[in-house]
Amino acid sequence: MNSWNEGYFTDSTYTYGYYRELSPNFMRWCLLLNGILAPEITEESCHCELGFGQGVAANIHAAATPGKFFGTDFNPSHAITANELAEASGADAKFFEDSFEEFSKRDDLPQFDSISLHGIWSWVSAENRRHIMEFARRHLKSGGMLYNSYNCLPGWAPIAPLRELLAMYDKYSGKGGAAKGRISEALKFVEEMLAANPAYLNLAPNFAKTFEVLKKNNPDYLAHEYLNLDWDLMYFTDVAEIAQQAKLNFAATAIPIEIVEKLNISEPAIEFLRKIENPIVKEQARDYFINRQFRKDIFVRGIRKINSVERLDKILEMRYVLLSPADNVPLKFKTTGGDVKLSEEIYRPILEFLQEDNYRPKNFAEYLKRNPAQDSKGILEAIIILVNNNNIMPCQSEVAVNLVKKSCDKLNAHICERAKFEDAINFLVSPLTGLGVAVTRFQQLFLSQYRAGDKTSDKLAASAWKIISRQGQRLIHEGKTLQTPEENLAHMEKLTDDFLKTQLPIFKALLI
Numbered sequence: 328m329n330s331w332n333e334g335y336f337t338d339s340t341y342t343y344g345y346y347r348e349l350s351p352n353f354m355r356w357c358l359l360l361n362g363i364l365a366p367e368i369t370e371e372s373c374h375c376e377l378g379f380g381q382g383v384a385a386n387i388h389a390a391a392t393p394g395k396f397f398g399t400d401f402n403p404s405h406a407i408t409a410n411e412l413a414e415a416s417g418a419d420a421k422f423f424e425d426s427f428e429e430f431s432k433r434d435d436l437p438q439f440d441s442i443s444l445h446g447i448w449s450w451v452s453a454e455n456r457r458h459i460m461e462f463a464r465r466h467l468k469s470g471g472m473l474y475n476s477y478n479c480l481p482g483w484a485p486i487a488p489l490r491e492l493l494a495m496y497d498k499y500s501g502k503g504g505a506a507k508g509r510i511s512e513a514l515k516f517v518e519e520m521l522a523a524n525p526a527y528l529n530l531a532p533n534f535a536k537t538f539e540v541l542k543k544n545n546p547d548y549l550a551h552e553y554l555n556l557d558w559d560l561m562y563f564t565d566v567a568e569i570a571q572q573a574k575l576n577f578a579a580t581a582i583p584i585e586i587v588e589k590l591n592i593s594e595p596a597i598e599f600l601r602k603i604e605n606p607i608v609k610e611q612a613r614d615y616f617i618n619r620q621f622r623k624d625i626f627v628r629g630i631r632k633i634n635s636v637e638r639l640d641k642i643l644e645m646r647y648v649l650l651s652p653a654d655n656v657p658l659k660f661k662t663t664g665g666d667v668k669l670s671e672e673i674y675r676p677i678l679e680f681l682q683e684d685n686y687r688p689k690n691f692a693e694y695l696k697r698n699p700a701q702d703s704k705g706i707l708e709a710i711i712i713l714v715n716n717n718n719i720m721p722c723q724s725e726v727a728v729n730l731v732k733k734s735c736d737k738l739n740a741h742i743c744e745r746a747k748f749e750d751a752i753n754f755l756v757s758p759l760t761g762l763g764v765a766v767t768r769f770q771q772l773f774l775s776q777y778r779a780g781d782k783t784s785d786k787l788a789a790s791a792w793k794i795i796s797r798q799g800q801r802l803i804h805e806g807k808t809l810q811t812p813e814e815n816l817a818h819m820e821k822l823t824d825d826f827l828k829t830q831l832p833i834f835k836a837l838l839i
């Protein structure tokens with residue numbers, strides 16, 4: 328290849344996304360759920376993220392996880408942003424601008440406890456996939472974990488031609504230019520084609536519906552997703568076989584709820600899968616029942632199993648923190664298996680327990696002591712579902728929290744400061760969980776003004792309004808831009824009221 332970008336779309340930078348699955352803590356917890364031990368996370372640990380994009384997740388995890396962090400992304404703009412964030416947090420992190428090939432050949436990198444990559448595998452060439460696996464082969468410790476996510480078959484099979492149409496139109500139109508224009512032209516082409524009702528729609532009835540959802544996405548995301556030279560779909564078995572060559576075994580998915588099979592697949596499907604002995608065949612067959620399009624896999628280099636009693640004890644002994652008021656946690660939701668309705672009788676007391684003492688993190692051994700009639704398996708299921716739905720999160724040890732508190736504070740202060748001028752990174756980092764937390768720009772502004780001394784709703788609203796009005800910005804409420812300063816201030820005060828009453832106690836519990 329004579330161009331550094333190797334066919335990867337680099338005409339715009341990537342979105343500022345955050346994915347908890349990239350976190351060494353979250354990976355460890357998913358493995359524990361499956362009865363598999365991963366290396367302890369200590370000050371000596373080393374972690375690495377490949378293709379970190381803007382580096383939001385990489386920096387959140389570098390600030391919030393004990394040990395050293397490394398990463399690479401060949402887009403120089405991405406590497407600059409990632410290193411700026413690392414400088415702000417003061418975390419022990421080094422982010423490179425190497426291609427995967429260059430990175431896999433370096434001799435100055437340590438052995439890693441975890442390697443993670445999200446949104447990479449399907450969008451790079453087979454050669455780059457080989458470099459990634461070579462990197463894991465050379466640099467992952469025994470017992471270490473690798474997280475990889477990818478578009479997969481069979482779920483994508485009927486709608487893969489949609490991507491083909493977008494990329495084909497873009498390639499042959501030869502117009503080039505900014506991502507937004509290219510994507511909008513390609514979308515227009517497909518829209519017009521669908522309006523003319525091609526016979527293919529009879530074979531793939533979800534095609535038009537998928538297109539409707541797809542076209543509403545951010546153009547930069549769409550450009551990176553659909554305008555790359557490479558876009559390869561694989562079956563799980565293909566990836567598992569490639570990983571085996573680097574001595575990596577499939578260990579778990581990073582979708583906790585999948586372990587509660589009855590919520591995801593039907594009784595006959597459970598019965599069918601139960602009879603399959605080979606774990607790889609079983610996992611692949613499950614994708615057909617789920618009609619899976621995207622996999623979130625955790626591989627390990629050498630599996631260390633523990634028995635179900637030890638697993639249960641370890642999960643119950645960990646502390647968990649509630650991420651929203653107990654009453655706001657929805658007990659109805661959808662899974663791949665359909666609608667789920669959780670029992671009020673079981674879940675409300677658990678959520679109220681977690682909300683007690685200003686959301687102080689608690690372990691479920693404590694809950695079971697108070698409620699001896701509760702069945703520990705039912706509690707385990709509740710923990711899995713609530714973590715899966717991002718209602719609660721497991722916490723790090725107190726030792727780990729103390730090690731990372733300072734770098735998290737510094738990163739949060741930096742992100743909140745940036746929020747004065749841009750609405751880019753909609754996350755903050757919790758030293759308690761070691762994970763990112765979704766936060767709006769206004770919450771970031773309120774938090775920094777609160778820390779600066781504006782403790783009341785009206786003062787917070789006035790200072791936030793001063794910041795945005797100076798930049799000619801206005802609040803939007805119910806799709807309408809609020810015009811006058813009075814209207815803006817009145818609405819801002821509603822937001823600050825909610826911040827003080829609802830969000831601030833949770834931020835405090837999360838040690839943000």
Ligand SMILES: C[S@@+](CC[C@H](N)C(=O)[O-])C[C@H]1O[C@@H](n2cnc3c(N)ncnc32)[C@H](O)[C@@H]1O
Binds near residue numbers: 446
């Ligand atoms: C779809 S983005 C995902 C970014 C990030 N992981 C996320 O999920 O937000 C893919 C990233 O991989 C980087 N990338 C693609 N090919 C690469 C290569 N050969 N070497 C290094 N980085 C690469 C791109 O610059 C881009 O930031």
